Amino acid sequence: MAMTASELENYIREAFPDAQIAIDDLAGDGDHYACTVVSEAFRGVSRVKQHQMVYNALQGHMGGTLHALALKTSAP
Numbered sequence: 001m002a003m004t005a006s007e008l009e010n011y012i013r014e015a016f017p018d019a020q021i022a023i024d025d026l027a028g029d030g031d032h033y034a035c036t037v038v039s040e041a042f043r044g045v046s047r048v049k050q051h052q053m054v055y056n057a058l059q060g061h062m063g064g065t066l067h068a069l070a071l072k073t074s075a076p
Contacts, residue, residue: 002030003065008058015057016041020076031067043075050074 005023012021012035019039026032035054042050050073055062062069 003061004030005033008033008035008066011058011061012037012054015053026068026070033066033068034070034072036072038074038076040075042073045075047073 005025008023009021012019016037016039018041019037021038022036024034026034037054041053045053051071054071054073058066
């Protein structure tokens with residue numbers, strides 16, 4: 001099972017309503033994405049914790065429905 005880019009964005013937007021989100025489907029298969037998330041929620045938070053916050057927003061789909069995610073996060 002694959003995840004669409006809009007589904008991926010919806011999960012992230014639910015957790016980070018203020019986020020600027022850019023998603024690229026790297027292989028055209030709905031399993032491999034590159035995603036940039038810019039949110040005020042990341043201010044003062046380590047990069048590792050930022051990524052954990054995004055993975056938590058995916059509600060367990062990482063590694064299952066979503067196979068690979070190249071993630072970039074930052075505060076505005």
